[in-house]
Amino acid sequence: AQSVTQLGSHVSVSEGALVLLRCNYSSSVPPYLFWYVQYPNQGLQLLLKYTTGATLVKGINGFEAEFKKSETSFHLTKPSAHMSDAAEYFCAVSMIKAAGNKLTFGGGTRVLVKP
């Protein structure tokens, strides 16, 4: 069974600073990987996804993530934080053909952006 670990339940960054959110997964086969963002009182919005191909994935709002198979990681970065980036971020995995398309989520990382 796959699992997802997000290091750090809370991250505080200054506006304009680098945002780095860590995600490690465990899976018997390479999974599909996703990052979602959740703003207060809202559902999840897809930031980016990795399925196959290029290991550096660009998403919306200036975010990108790199798939590193050897490290079983899929860390999310943004070069310069904006106040609007304050939200909770979830890393998720799914396995093709295994239990359909269900997502297994990490515990989430709440990002606070300081002015």
Added chain:
Amino acid sequence: EAGVTQSPTHLIKTRGQQATLRCSPISGHTSVYWYQQALGLGLQFLLWYDEGEERNRGNFPPRFSGRQFPNYSSELNVNALELEDSALYLCASSLWTVTSNQPQHFGDGTRLSIL
């Protein structure tokens, strides 16, 4: 394009009652997923429906059930409500094929409160 819509936004029930939550997927999506986001428990997969059939369920008791209608909308029913059922229930939809993994798109959720 309209996103995933869920109703009601909030639902207040008492222990032992039944709750019905509704979800309309993005047009063209045949798969609907339900997730529970409970405080301290994170996001957990509940149910997956595709083409009107239940394809997979998570580790939840049978009092959590649902169905998918011919127009692909879905209902989640929770019987004999317990205090720990208080949570945000998120619905997601996607295309699904056996050979590729399409991202799930989420609604804003129904917040179920059990008194």
